[in-house]
Amino acid sequence: MITNISPQEMKHYLQCQMENFFPDRKTGSYFQGSDIDCAINEAYERMENCFKVLTNSAYSNESGQSFFNYLHGDQYATFLYFFSNNLWKLSGNKLICDKALQLNRVLNSLFLSYKCEMPDIFYLAHPLGSIIGNADYSDYLVISHGVTINTGDKVNGKSSPKIGRAVYLAAGAKIIGNEEIGDRVTIGVDATVFKRRIENDKLVIRDENGKIVVKENKNFLQQQFFRKEIR
Numbered sequence: 001m002i003t004n005i006s007p008q009e010m011k012h013y014l015q016c017q018m019e020n021f022f023p024d025r026k027t028g029s030y031f032q033g034s035d036i037d038c039a040i041n042e043a044y045e046r047m048e049n050c051f052k053v054l055t056n057s058a059y060s061n062e063s064g065q066s067f068f069n070y071l072h073g074d075q076y077a078t079f080l081y082f083f084s085n086n087l088w089k090l091s092g093n094k095l096i097c098d099k100a101l102q103l104n105r106v107l108n109s110l111f112l113s114y115k116c117e118m119p120d121i122f123y124l125a126h127p128l129g130s131i132i133g134n135a136d137y138s139d140y141l142v143i144s145h146g147v148t149i150n151t152g153d154k155v156n157g158k159s160s161p162k163i164g165r166a167v168y169l170a171a172g173a174k175i176i177g178n179e180e181i182g183d184r185v186t187i188g189v190d191a192t193v194f195k196r197r198i199e200n201d202k203l204v205i206r207d208e209n210g211k212i213v214v215k216e217n218k219n220f221l222q223q224q225f226f227r228k229e230i231r
Helices: 007-021 032-051 071-092 094-109 222-226
Strands: 122-124 141-143 147-151 174-176 192-194 201-207 211-218
Touching: 007 032, 007 094, 032 071, 071 122, 211 222
Parallel strands: 122 141, 147 174, 174 192
Antiparallel strands: 201 211
């Protein structure tokens, strides 16, 4: 992966950023362990694996070379999630995980918890104002701005609902409740799925009268975001 900031430089940058945004004088003492280095290195590996599949030229090229620019807001939002999720699983370093979560809220207006298990491959497409709750996510997920995923309790010990493969959530799309969302589903602009199961290959839209309509997802817009065939 080609990047304009090495993992070691990122460690210093991230610590300084946390100390500036949260001047409680606690960051440094929680930022010294090997868990921080491991979490950052693993975040870079996860970004490379994810970004190389995206068609956006800011993320990768046709030969599969991926890019990371720490000043690209959507890419940095993805890094903050990967870093904090890794760190939580490695050491449960809650103070730093919480600060990374809050950085995403401050910088990107994005709530994405480090406890949430995102898939290996997903695309945050300007996710300003999005709230991404815990769910059972699948690869090739696309999240736009103003998206809400508001889930309920775990079912049989697993996060719910099940969000299928290659789901596209357009601007303002909302999923409320625990009902399963199938594969290759598109939830359109300002459309709300409220406690309703959506089958595979469906398009959910809000029509001109404000009514929620479910029909066949013939155009399958998801494919444009990914280099791999995902049907």
